[in-house]
Amino acid sequence: MSSANPASHIGGGGPNSGDLPEHVAIIMDGNGRWASARGLPRSVGHERGVEALRKTVKSAQQIGLSHLTVFSFSTENWRRPVAEVNALFGLLKAYVKRDLSRLHEEGVRVRVLGTRKGLPQDVSDLVKRAEETTEANDKFTLCIAFNYGGREEILRAAQAMTAAAIKGEISADDISEDSFASYLDTAGLPDPDLVIRTSGESRLSNFLIWQAAYAELVFMDVLWPDFNGDHLSEAISTFRQRERRFGGVTSGAA
Ligand code: IPE
Ligand code: IPE
Ligand code: MG
Numbered sequence: 001m002s003s004a005n006p007a008s009h010i011g012g013g014g015p016n017s018g019d020l021p022e023h024v025a026i027i028m029d030g031n032g033r034w035a036s037a038r039g040l041p042r043s044v045g046h047e048r049g050v051e052a053l054r055k056t057v058k059s060a061q062q063i064g065l066s067h068l069t070v071f072s073f074s075t076e077n078w079r080r081p082v083a084e085v086n087a088l089f090g091l092l093k094a095y096v097k098r099d100l101s102r103l104h105e106e107g108v109r110v111r112v113l114g115t116r117k118g119l120p121q122d123v124s125d126l127v128k129r130a131e132e133t134t135e136a137n138d139k140f141t142l143c144i145a146f147n148y149g150g151r152e153e154i155l156r157a158a159q160a161m162t163a164a165a166i167k168g169e170i171s172a173d174d175i176s177e178d179s180f181a182s183y184l185d186t187a188g189l190p191d192p193d194l195v196i197r198t199s200g201e202s203r204l205s206n207f208l209i210w211q212a213a214y215a216e217l218v219f220m221d222v223l224w225p226d227f228n229g230d231h232l233s234e235a236i237s238t239f240r241q242r243e244r245r246f247g248g249v250t251s252g253a254a
Contacts (some may be wrong), residue, residue: 010214010246018240021193023067024060024232025143025215027207028053030199030223037223043087048225050091054099057142059229061106063236067141067189069113071207075149078118089123092146096126100133107139113185114148115156141189148185150209157183186211194239196232198224216242 028049035045053070060068073088096110103110110130119127127146160183164170170179181187192208195215202219204212218235220227243250 020064021216021236021239022065023069023190023192023194024065024236025069025071025192025195025208025212026056027071027195027197027205028224028227029197029201029205031225033199034223034225042084045225046084046087046091050095052225052227053095055228056232057103057108059232061108061140062229063233065140067143067192069143069145069186069192069208071145071148071205073114073146073148074206075115075147075152076206089120092144093123093126096130100130103142104134104137107137108134109137109141110134111141111143111185111189113143113145113153115152116147119147143186143189145207149206150204151206153185154210181210184210191215194218194235196220196235198222198227198231214244214246216244 031045031049032042033045034048035042038044056070057068072092077088078085100110110133112127112131116124116127157180161170161175161180165172186208189211191211191213192215195204195208195212196218197203198220200219200221204217208215216239218238220231220235222231
């Protein structure tokens, strides 16, 4: 690729078809429908969703992935009834409290993507603790997108860059795709190669809209609480059959 190419980093060094994805991101959707189908409250679906998350992290480690990002609470999910929002906060706290020491022992680095604005103090304290405790771990990265929206993240990055420019630390010419990405919550992480969404919906719902520019998308009919390692393997094998071209031409084409 020519160095004059403004998007020369897209796909540069990224996995080719056939390789294991370096970074898998999952939109964990369908908890409410899973519960409704059983005549249970939506909160039970969310509880079962946490079990599916535990299993999925384990499977991802066993498969040999290095980065997994999961979408747990979006900036748009504030539109839900307050009791459901509080239940989701409670589940994040319970997950971190119960799993943090084990994840740390396993060498997992935990990162939480999204804004802390609006989060209850105890939730943001716990998030900080999880990130600080595991900061030096490098066997596996688990990113939890919580209070996360792609547009909000991009705006925060733009605000931070503008503030740096006003202070004279950077100039307009310093704003490139790579420097901008370093202001995003995902700074330092590889872009997701594969984005999976469960529950049969075919949309991104404001998830990693910058980072997933060239991700392969796999939509699965399974509701999130029913998701397991076999589904993850199936999505990965679909990914491995895809041909990633990054705007180029089929390899071997004349
Ligand atoms: C995903 O399940 C979890 C969150 C968005 C927090 P949903 O709660 O969206 O479940 P459905 O889509 O209503 O079935
Ligand atoms: C996306 O699911 C957010 C999470 C999975 C956390 P939603 O259920 O909120 O998305 P929409 O409303 O169907 O687009
Ligand atoms: Mg949903």
